[in-house]
Amino acid sequence: MITSTNNFSLAPELLADTIPLKSIGGNTLSLCYLGLMNNQHFPWLIMVPQQANLREIIDLSKADQHKLMDEISLVSTQMQTIFAPYKLNVAALGNIVAQLHIHIIARNENDAVWPNPVWGHAPTKPYDEEEKLKIINRLK
């Protein structure tokens, strides 16, 4: 699968680790690629602004920074509506995969690594086909 807009291509690690979502709560994004991390432990989405050579949020134009915030807000609201988490974690780190990407993770006090952050702590448990279909249906 190739996801491309004006020389943008998704980093291979993000391509391998995520299941692409066409919409969330009936909304489509225009700036960002949206993917579900293939890890049953957490409802965990990845947003990737579809422009080439981005490493930091500040590499986006000011208008696109606002658009990114609008899309983070939309995705966060949907995650809150669908999963009613105790807390959302919203983060752009990029220590391992430098391509700019934003994590939106629904966290709960009884989840696998609470209250630690998921990165560097989280066990990985890929979705089986049934669970994958179930969460994609809840999200779309």
Add this chain to the structure above:
Amino acid sequence: MITSTNNFSLAPELLADTIPLKSIGGNTLSLCYLGLMNNQHFPWLIMVPQQANLREIIDLSKADQHKLMDEISLVSTQMQTIFAPYKLNVAALGNIVAQLHIHIIARNENDAVWPNPVWGHAPTKPYDEEEKLKIINRLK
């Protein structure tokens, strides 16, 4: 010290862990409190929108979400200019301290916990008076 705007008060943990900064690179923020984490291991700033009862970015109005993005961008640009890090980490987690706060951390490939995230991994090393003055001078 009391930091307050319309019933806002800084969470006790954030008050205890940060050194307030009046400006960064000659700029003052209007939405957010800005503090330096008292940890020599990383240039690590904390931004706290000064409104009562915020837990999530989406608790802000849309206009204030854009203002938050503008201030994140300003602080990120200054951190990049001053410290030239390999990567910025920008994150709103709140698993431990639920009051909405944004971390802006300058990360380098030779820092104490690279490539792990700082939370849950980072050793704490408070600034001594000399180092504190030095970094505050670089930041202001």
